[in-house]
Structures are given as structure tokens and as C-alpha cells.
Amino acid sequence: MHVIAIVNLKGGSGKTTVATHLAARFARLGHRPLLVDLDRQKSSADWVERRQEGLPRIDSIVLDTDDLELPRSHPFVIIDVPAGMKKRALETVVLAADAILVPVLPGVFDEAASARFLAAVEEFKGVRKGRRPVAVVGNRVKRGTAAERRLDTFLDGVRFPAVAKLSDSQFYLSAAEQGVTVFDLPVGRVRKALEEWKPLLSWIDEGVGG
Numbered sequence: 472m473h474v475i476a477i478v479n480l481k482g483g484s485g486k487t488t489v490a491t492h493l494a495a496r497f498a499r500l501g502h503r504p505l506l507v508d509l510d511r512q513k514s515s516a517d518w519v520e521r522r523q524e525g526l527p528r529i530d531s532i533v534l535d536t537d538d539l540e541l542p543r544s545h546p547f548v549i550i551d552v553p554a555g556m557k558k559r560a561l562e563t564v565v566l567a568a569d570a571i572l573v574p575v576l577p578g579v580f581d582e583a584a585s586a587r588f589l590a591a592v593e594e595f596k597g598v599r600k601g602r603r604p605v606a607v608v609g610n611r612v613k614r615g616t617a618a619e620r621r622l623d624t625f626l627d628g629v630r631f632p633a634v635a636k637l638s639d640s641q642f643y644l645s646a647a648e649q650g651v652t653v654f655d656l657p658v659g660r661v662r663k664a665l666e667e668w669k670p671l672l673s674w675i676d677e678g679v680g681g
Contacts, residue, residue: 472547473679474567475493475679476571477490477573478550478556480584485574486554487518487647488610488637490515494529495651502547503528503529504547505529505544505548506530506531507551508531508534509535509536510553518647522650526655552564565592570603571606572605573588574608574609577612577613582621585607586629589607606634608634608635611639612637612638613638613639634673635669635671637667653668
């Protein structure tokens with residue numbers, strides 16, 4: 472079983488978008504992934520309910536952050552971690568994961584909050600000892616803007632590798648409503664988006680398995 476946690480204590484960073492896309496990608500490869508929703512809003516679980524019939528199967532479960540016991544029946548488990556999780560519960564998630572992805576939005580407030588979060592993650596035992604790989608993902612990036620340039624400066628300054636930048640696109644909003652992802656649509660419609668996901672997927676495949 473391979474476990475990937477999508478984490479940032481700053482709300483609105485796009486964790487659910489990343490989590491649902493990774494689950495869909497593993498499903499497309501022929502695996503049957505489990506999407507674990509730790510958020511009381513149940514955004515990931517609701518997304519699975521909206522998936523169209525005939526798409527590759529994704530299982531989902533909603534768990535309590537205070538009692539995190541992962542089922543061991545799936546080859547890939549994606550954990551969608553809510554904002555504002557308590558430190559002890561967060562450390563439990565980090566210890567359960569084989570890899571941690573941290574989405575970061577452009578903007579001074581998001582970058583500052585993410586910097587504090589990443590500093591806290593560095594102190595967790597598994598991360599500190601190099602047993603839990605961590606990577607950062609730039610999310611909802613408007614290309615060619617001052618905000619992108621500032622985000623690039625921020626990403627260059629963090630300890631963990633920045634493995635992708637995902638563009639700000641209305642596609643992700645409409646896809647969320649329909650329960651689909653870039654991995655569920657014809658390549659011709661989403662070619663540019665797929666290219667942006669490639670370095671992130673390579674990092675996961677090399678470190679976790681795909």
C-alpha cells in the first residue's frame with residue numbers, strides 16, 4: 472500500500488483538486504485507489520459521488536482526524552487533509568504517508584502561511600530523518616504575471632523541491648462539478664494541463680511507485 476498525503480494548513484490552497492486528480496490518475500492506470508477525506512466538508516467524498524458512470528473506479532472514505540486508521544485494502548491511498556488540523560493529528564498523517572505534497576497558491580498571505588507550515592513539517596521526525604519525502608506544488612498560477620514571479624522566488628527559497636506549477640484555469644472548476652479530471656478527458660482537450668502534471672507524476676512514481 473502506498474500512501475500520499477496532500478497537506479497545507481492554509482485553507483483554499485487547492486488540496487482537494489490535487490488529491491482528486493491523483494486518485495483519478497491512479498485509477499486510469501488500472502489501480503483502484505482509495506481517496507481518504509479528512510475534511511468535515513467532505514469535498515473529496517462528494518466529488519467521488521459525482522463521478523460519471525463508466526469512468527475508472529475510485530473508492531472513498533471519510534475519516535475522523537482524531538482516529539486515523541487507514542484501510543489496507545487498496546494499492547494507492549490519497550489523503551485529502553483539511554486546513555487547520557491540530558499538530559498531533561497532522562503528525563499522525565505524516566507518519567502514515569509515504570510521501571507528502573504541499574500545494575501553495577501565489578500571494579503574500581498564502582506564501583507566508585505555507586512557509587510557516589513547511590517549517591513545522593521539517594521538525595516532524597519522519598521528515599527530519601529523510602524517511603518522508605515532501606514536495607511543493609504551485610497551484611492556480613496565472614502565467615507570466617508578477618504573482619508567478621514572486622511565487623517562483625518563494626519556491627526557490629524553500630527546502631523541499633517544487634515539482635510542478637499548475638495553471639489557474641476555469642477547467643478545474645467545471646471538472647470538479649462533474650466529478651472528472653484532466654486524466655478522464657480526451658488528450659486533445661487537456662494536452663497543456665497534462666504537460667503541467669508530468670513532473671509531479673514523475674516525482675510520485677520515482678518516490679512512491681506508479
